[in-house]
Amino acid sequence: MTAEPDTTINVNSQDLQALGNAGINKADIEQMLHALATDLRSGNEAAVHDQANGLTAAEIEILREGGAYGLDDTSPGALARSRRLAVMRLQLEFRQLQRDSLYASAVAELLGISAARVRQLTNPGNPGLYSFKGARSKAWFPRWQFVESSVIPNLRLVLQTLSPQAHPVTVQQFMTQVNNDLWSSELEENLSPRDWLIAGYPAEPVLSLIRDI
Structure with missing residues (x-):
């Protein structure tokens, strides 16, 4: 058997x-x-x-x-x-x-703006917030773009440079993973693009890297 x-x-x-x-x-x-x-x-x-x-x-x-x-x-x-x-x-x-991402209403509360303003900031022509479509075509806003009750510095420049075809997971990993091309001499360590921008460094190195994804 x-x-x-x-x-x-x-x-x-x-x-x-x-x-x-x-x-x-x-x-x-x-x-x-x-x-x-x-x-x-x-x-x-x-x-x-x-x-x-x-x-x-x-x-x-x-x-x-x-x-x-x-x-x-x-x-x-x-x-x-x-x-x-x-x-x-x-x-x-x-x-x-x-x-892990936020609804539009949660973003509005976090930033202290109206839900209508949140929708305006997702305008593909001049985006001020990054969102992606999830279940039922609902917009979701990843947390990497926020710091305390604001958006990270130079977010709009990042979004203007980012390809709209880039996968949301790829964008998340790019923004949050330590990058060997982003060396901080003051901190004596490499930073992620997100941390680089939060630390106040120029946006151009991040923009140069994000053009490749």
Whole structure:
């Protein structure tokens, strides 16, 4: 008699706590595993590759610096699978970003302005706030652009330079990850673009970097 396959997935309490802290719940994990299994069953590597092609080389590099792995194997099968994993990671991080972001009403309260003014500041022609569309096309505002009860210095210049096609997760990671090109001689350490701007340094180095994503 053929033994039944073991369908139990062991996850310890520390792992569950870490996932929970990152905003990843049981439904997210099940969805990710189902999507991966579906791709493996179908062997549809072309579709996987097409989905991953939405990421630019700069975005993939930022994801790699943020912990994504398997992106350097260039064999056709491995490349398709690793990019699919990268896309799934992106999807999970997008969910987390959405959970951590603010509603327009919360932004209005934080900045002491009206909800109508918040909407005006998201005008694509001259944006003063960064937002992205989440579930039901609702606008979400990531926290990286705020400091205390204001926006970070030179945010408008950053948004004018940023490509509208840049993925929100890529933007989040770019703005919050330490960048080796942003060295503070006063602090004697590298800073993230966000911290660089908050510290009062010129915007141009950040603008130069953000043009590449």
